[in-house]
Amino acid sequence: MIDAILNAAPAWALSHAAPLLVMVPLFLAPLLALVPTGRIAWLISIAATGISFLFALILLGLVQTSPIGVVSYEVGRWPVPLGIELRVDALNAMILLIVTTIGLLASVFSWPTVVAEIPKRKRALFYSAFLVCFAGLNGVAITGDAFNLFVFLEISSISTYVLVALGSGRDRRALPAAFNYLIMGTLGASFYIIGIGFLYAATGTLNMYQISTLLPELAGHRSVQAGFAFILVGLGLKAAMWPLHQWLPNAYSYSPTFVTMFLSATATKVALYALIRFLFTVFRPDYGFEISAFSAILMPLGIAAMVVCSFQAVFQTDVRRILAYSSVAQVGYMILGVSIGTTAGLSAGLFHLVNHAMMKGALFMAVAGVVLTYQGTTIRDFAGLGRSAPWTMTAFAIAALSLIGVPLTAGFQSKLQLGFALFDQGLWWAVGLVVFSSFLAVIYMGRVLEAVFFQPPVNPRKTRKEAPVLLLVPLWILALANLYFGIAADFPLGLARDAAAAAFGVEAFR
């Protein structure tokens, strides 16, 4: 399919795919602020995300057909030390594909929820903020310049604070949640920029590829190590690495349902991508300080996230908070995979990243459907929905099973790969903890599923009330993807393996 797209694409699209992917949504965003009605803004945002999605496919094709596996683009034809380089390899091609796919599905599904939750005069502005956020996330993923990454990170974060705060129409607690997120997010970004400062002081360049070529000689340098520490903490905060995740549960619970869905499937993933990029491409996993960071920081923290946050999820009564805590736990799986430090481990982590985007996207979409028709998100509100909204809830159940890791779902495949990678390094005790955490997932998702399918509805007057078709179609696309990739995981696993190889700088990754 990718070949066909490459053949059909015009020459300008092929040569400028990388900047256009970010620029189209970024420049359409201010335009949306001027559009009179929300509906037009919605249609434009579908078009913008759709175009970005096509460019992401083109980039993936270009990377896969490129002899060195890298597509490099110098913005404004300024050569590298001066200008900004957009650098796409198998790793960020995969991330771009996830972000744009989820962005497209999210904007298709958004309209009914936006109508229900956002005041009329703010709708166009809401979509404007969404496109800025979308462009920022893609920018983080596409850039090859460490400072430019900071800029895009802030673009996406600031618009995210706005989006989260817009949930105040439904629940006033969205405001403190957004403020809390703002403080934590800014702290993270500041730590990151301080770290970049240290690296710049040591290397004299901001281009990530150049930093990586210069670093081996400087690896013993104090400022390089300090920079590493700052970057790790800063990006860890953005990626909701335990125990830096405190902003996440509230931000996910009180923001508009559409925002929750979009952020859960993309924002932490992109921050995690940036972390992986720094850990494996800019720095090297064979530096002494990084090896100790893997075994003394990332692995214990990843495992702690898996276990502690799964426990917290068990005791929540609000479905959105259950899913939010579960998200932190799932980030723990990815970090655990990364911290193994092998190609197999990294590809397992990345594979889980893809699958988690699919399952959490589907779960939060289904929750959005419930909010739309029943105006409640506690487990009690979900009681009996299996009968009154069978389509929404079946998709929810599929995604929930995938989250648990039941065979024939995508979640099973990624846990299997993670287990293989862990056993390969003799970390059998970590497999035990992964399994234990899955068991906790059985409990916290099982509580919801039991309410949905086995309990009588709280308010029997509300009979058959399915989510609107506009919501069901993207929801089922994601749910079926969970099943399809659970049976034939070749495509996402292949992407993840290529990406892991690219992150390690192995050029012949095919």
Added chain:
Amino acid sequence: MSPETLILAALVLPLLIAAGIAVMGWSPNLREGVTFTGAGILFVVIILLTMHVAGGERPELNLGQAAPGLSLAFKLEPLGMLFALVASGLWIVNSFYSVGYMRGNRERNQTRFYICFAIAIFGALGVAMSANLFTLFVFYEVLTLSTFPLVTHKGDAAAKRGGRIYLLTLMGTSIGLLLPAVMWTWVLAGQNLDFVPGGLLAGVDISPAVASALLILFAFGVGKAALMPVHFWLPNAMVAPTPVSALLHAVAVVKAGVFTIMKIAIFIFGTDLLEATPAREFVLWVACFTMVVGSLVAMTKDNLKARLAYSTIAQLSYVVAGAMLADPAGWLGGSLQIAAHAAGKMTLFMCAGAIYVATGLTNISDMRGLGRKMPLVFIAFMIGSMSIIGLPPFAGAWPKYELMQGAIDHGNVYLSLVLIASSLLNIAYLLPIPLLALLPPPGTKEPKPFKRPDGAPMPTVVAPLITATLCIILFFAVGPISKFLSPTVGDRVEYIADGGQP
């Protein structure tokens, strides 16, 4: 038809049947027609495949890779075919029985019931025909999930509680222990999970400690084999309607469990590695413990289905013990037990269901003298009991004989003592039921009149009689069955089978 097409047909047919049942849900008669026709065709397909396998062929079918190195593949061998034959053949009898039971009891949601049943058969056949551990694991879970709605069929509080325990135990053990064991095997065997004759791990240098840990993970991870202490799901699953208990919890589900253990012992470990694994002895002990304690607990139960459930737990351990003997006699005994126990225990469960439909009685103490009113049912029960006990000329005699032979050959004399003790216990808790029903002691009160005016529906009486007959047929067919199994369980079998023939 080529064997590959037949394998595909065996997998697709149950799903087609499920779809057909869903479509025909509006008319009970058409719906049952679909079940019967489909089950009949499926059985024919399995028989044709068995003939191929008996001719020495090993047909394979690869449905494609789920991920690099993990393919959904099927490869037939005699042991799997035996399990497939048992599951698909008894499904026909069970469907016949279900019609009488479900209608006689006026159960609700019958369409969902038959659909889930067909999917469960799909899972069982997938387990039986799988070519590697990955495929087996996937279908194992299909079987778990598809039977959950059957266990909770009644939908009341007890059913939900039983269902929850059922799902949590089976999923917990399979994800918590079996899955890590599968992953570990993958790494130990160099990224391979295929079932290899002689043992996948046979040529691999594994320390006894690692092999022991792996074996223990497998033995307790296969929760469906109901080794103590992961047995408690089985009595709890007895809240299900009796046809479910009969086919699934005496045949398909539990047999999928012990079949998995057998398959792992033969095709993953192999004789030599199993011999060299210290934990083999430990699992054998646990199996013996389960046999004795299961039987002892069964004696304390007055509820007929609960007693049968504990009896099932004890009987399943015969297969596990056979697998752990790691020699042809033990493996043959275990394999024969899969078929023999299926026929015997299914008879008993169906009788229990027939009694329940006719009278509403579930407690054994209320059944004294009932045999005068339902003689055929209790005669079938008597035959089933004697087969379970292991008396000739009933099917259950052979597995016990082979197991004892294997135990003595192998120097595990205590196993043969445990087997004898287990037989005595079986006599104590099973035989009084039909005897007191058929020959009540003088002065026994007349049993209560039938709840249903015309007694048990015809299908619920005929079906147990069919399986009771099967118990007798299997006794005389042991020679051909052993010959059929010999490629899988080992060459010495033919000698043993012939030498053991009366």
